[in-house]
Amino acid sequence: MLSKVATPILAVIVFLGLWEVLVWVNDWPNYKMASPSDLPPAFWKYKELFFTMGWQTLWRTVAGLMLAVLFGTLIGMIIGFSKIARDALYPLLVGFNAIPKATLVPVISLIFIGQHDFNTILMAFMISFFPIAVSVGIGLSTLEPEYRDILRALGASRFTIFRKIALPKTLPEFFGALKVSATLAFIGTNLVEIVSPHGRGLGALFKSGETNGDYPLMFAVLIALAFLGIVLYYAVIFLERIFAGWADRNGD
């Protein structure tokens, strides 16, 4: 248990140490690359901004991710159960996912002018629903027919079969995709926060660091984003343990 906590902490310390040494050995000025020792003062100087902006980023990311879970699961169910829907929707989904989302920022900000919260959530959602839809779809379409037959032979309804068999059986794939989507959603949120004029959130803080030539602040924002990403990732792991812990065969 101790090593479970100590190992990753040690790894982070080693990483920060190597970073510090790299900057020190090359004698880089902090406008080229800030070193870890520059970061605590930057955090301290803007600590209130970090809390308010961090909260902005976090809640909009989580909101976008929750939309992605709902919509992604729905699309996954449709392509998982219907072959026609699968054939029809896959090219659209793949095509949509292949579009670099940065190119959509001006599009959605023109459609929903001034709706900063909404646009940010929308982008977080658009960038993160694809892995969920695909994994739920594959999980449902690859369900062995025998699993269905044990309940179908007893006259169980489609909904009962979905609830008792298909849904729980798909949970491990779903959580695997959710881990990818959780980190993707941050990218979506920050894209809008950085690009939008007068944006809010950590992305906007990053942008203001850039505008003001405050390079330690920019690096501090990156670390704060990484921290939030890790928090959300472990929140997903925590949910996975509760709802799909049975799939972990090395556990206990």
Next chain:
Amino acid sequence: MAAFYIKGKIIENLIEIKGVSHAYETATGPLPVLDGLDVTVPAGTFAAVVGPSGCGKSTLTKLVAGLMKPDAGEVWLHGEQVKGPRKTVGMAFQNPVLLEWRTILENVILPLEIVAPSMPKADRVARALELLNMVGLIGFEHKRPSELSGGMRQRASLCRSLVHKPDVLILDEPFGALDAFTREDLWQTMRDLRRAEPFTAVLITHDLRESVFLGDQVIVLSGRPARTQYVMNVDLPEDRVLDILFTPQAAGMLHILRDQIKIAQGRNVVETQ
């Protein structure tokens, strides 16, 4: 309804398959798998169905379970034509298909959640434990399926197929993936379950010894498209032990069945020494 005499008693036919034909749609046109199949299984008896690979045996189980409708012909259970799934059917497959997120006990209870939703939980548990006890899985009821051996998983699967006291048990090669010794253990488990809980069974198998040990009749299907090629009444005592397979009587039956399988495969019966 047709009636049969077995050991002096009148027995109704529980399963009647009359002239059933079925074909699957494939990319290269319809693929007929069953062609005028006739099977009758008297109540309380055990019918073993053997035949060459891919001759449509699994299709037969789906028709009896009401999971599929035949293109032609009729399937009757209890004097009623099968039009869809029924709660009185139990199924077990070669793959035990246990749900990994449930314990063994919860897996066995599953059919009761569908068939008897109002049954108190304590009664469900008691019923499941009764069966788990019969197959020697007491002490494993709170384990996950992945913690059990293949043979134990298949025992649990048999319990699940019987937990709601079905009158028809459909077994699609349930012992096919097990090693020879485990398989023989499970034959005996099956025999004991039958003694404890009467049911009518259709067993699909590739193992002729299994068909003779467990069956009251052995039905040989022809190659695809399958029809009933040969029916053997297994005239062995009800309480069979494994040694019975080494008696001249059983050896004679196995010999006949082997010849029938060769005919079904389209090979010559006369063997060159």
